[in-house]
Amino acid sequence: MARKKKGLLIVVSGPAGVGKGTVNAALMQKHPEIRMSVSVTTRAPRPGEIEGVHYFFRTKEEFDRMIDEDAFLEYMHVFGMNYYGTPKAFVETERNKGNHVILEIDVQGAMKVKSRCPDAVLVFIAPPSLKVLKDRLVGRGTETQESIDVRTATALEELKKLPDYDYMVINDVVEEAVADMEAILSAELNRTARNQTLITKLTGGETI
Numbered sequence: 001m002a003r004k005k006k007g008l009l010i011v012v013s014g015p016a017g018v019g020k021g022t023v024n025a026a027l028m029q030k031h032p033e034i035r036m037s038v039s040v041t042t043r044a045p046r047p048g049e050i051e052g053v054h055y056f057f058r059t060k061e062e063f064d065r066m067i068d069e070d071a072f073l074e075y076m077h078v079f080g081m082n083y084y085g086t087p088k089a090f091v092e093t094e095r096n097k098g099n100h101v102i103l104e105i106d107v108q109g110a111m112k113v114k115s116r117c118p119d120a121v122l123v124f125i126a127p128p129s130l131k132v133l134k135d136r137l138v139g140r141g142t143e144t145q146e147s148i149d150v151r152t153a154t155a156l157e158e159l160k161k162l163p164d165y166d167y168m169v170i171n172d173v174v175e176e177a178v179a180d181m182e183a184i185l186s187a188e189l190n191r192t193a194r195n196q197t198l199i200t201k202l203t204g205g206e207t208i
């Protein structure tokens, strides 16, 4: 029997409030072979956030220990206050099982992952306009005015990094954004570079 192919590593970035979480959750509901990496952070949980589901919430000291143990695929200091990091072990284990892993991380983290894992697929989720983005952030009701201002300014900087990504998906209608994500996954799985084993068999004249 053919060995299962290594799963895809999909990095999803986009400004706060763009709906990355909504798009990814809808995608995962349709595709049980997709896993979401849970990051470690030093920031305080927001109301409703669950340990081990949204993040692993850790102290700065615990985070530093994980850095020393080389436990992160990448980690980043975001918004001048908090640390965020992607645990390495989960990503490798799941990909080796043939599952696809999504990392929902910021643009700097995405670039680090791309340099460490050149086969990673980088997707940027963009808003249809800056106005829509700001309205969504205000509507969330969990952010202070200062936080909204910082995040809007950060969003502009992040949008400038869009050309460094492999794909952009506009999140206007969630179902359409999910369909775009599915199309990207499908195309990536059909890349010749990801099908070397089968290509070798076919070109080797094997008939079984």
Ligand code: 5GP
Pocket: 013, 014, 016, 039, 040, 043, 074, 075, 076, 078, 084, 085, 086, 104, 105, 106, 107, 108, 109, 110
């Ligand atoms: P939030 O505090 O709103 O949950 O996330 C703030 C930012 O940190 C978002 O842009 C989010 O994508 C990013 N982020 C979350 N986890 C990680 C991670 O493990 N690594 C990096 N580099 N960024 C992350």
